[in-house]
Amino acid sequence: xxxxxxxxxxxxxxxxxxxxxxxxxxxxxxxxxxxxxxxxxxxxxxxxxxxxxxxxxxxxxxxxxxxxxxxxxxxxxxxxxxxxxxxxxxxxxxxxxxxxxxxxxxxxxxxxxxxxxxxxxxxxxxxxxxxxxxxxxxxxxxxxxxxxxxxxxxxxxxxxxxxxxxxxxxxxxxxxxxxxxxxxxxxxx
Numbered sequence: 001x002x003x004x005x006x007x008x009x010x011x012x013x014x015x016x017x018x019x020x021x022x023x024x025x026x027x028x029x030x031x032x033x034x035x036x037x038x039x040x041x042x043x044x045x046x047x048x049x050x051x052x053x054x055x056x057x058x059x060x061x062x063x064x065x066x067x068x069x070x071x072x073x074x075x076x077x078x079x080x081x082x083x084x085x086x087x088x089x090x091x092x093x094x095x096x097x098x099x100x101x102x103x104x105x106x107x108x109x110x111x112x113x114x115x116x117x118x119x120x121x122x123x124x125x126x127x128x129x130x131x132x133x134x135x136x137x138x139x140x141x142x143x144x145x146x147x148x149x150x151x152x153x154x155x156x157x158x159x160x161x162x163x164x165x166x167x168x169x170x171x172x173x174x175x176x177x178x179x180x181x182x183x184x185x186x187x188x189x
Contacts, residue, residue: 016068
């Protein structure tokens with residue numbers, strides 16, 4: 001590991017989010033881009049954190065033991081840390097992500113996963129507030145349509161764009177998978 005490695009944090013890349021019950025989604029390439037990032041980080045021997053949402057609700061498709069709790073194909077390979085959580089932020093999981101990053105000497109993180117506007121965004125916001133340099137890989141995330149209290153539905157693509165606009169320049173730098181991989185040239189161990 002380098003003195004200040006760029007850590008890849010893959011948030012909730014779980015099978016349950018493919019269930020049509022979540023409603024329409026954007027970015028059908030998200031899972032493939034997540035795998036591309038994992039492959040690049042593994043090839044560069046840089047640290048990887050996998051995050052899994054373990055719902056406290058026994059009937060949830062994200063509950064431990066449910067088939068939807070499992071990672072998508074290609075995700076569960078070599079990694080440095082597995083964080084399990086019950087809330088949106090990976091920084092409120094077990095083990096303590098912030099403590100692990102500090103012990104690893106990490107000052108920068110790259111975030112991808114599911115969903116753009118919930119767990120990925122919350123993790124990115126907290127990482128930014130904790131002082132990390134954050135890259136948010138928008139095309140390696142996806143989200144679903146969201147409804148306002150009055151019933152108005154906001155399409156997933158617009159939800160993702162609004163989430164990215166809210167993050168960029170304030171909590172993170174929004175990048176593409178290509179940009180994130182190209183940025184590894186100077187970060188190799």
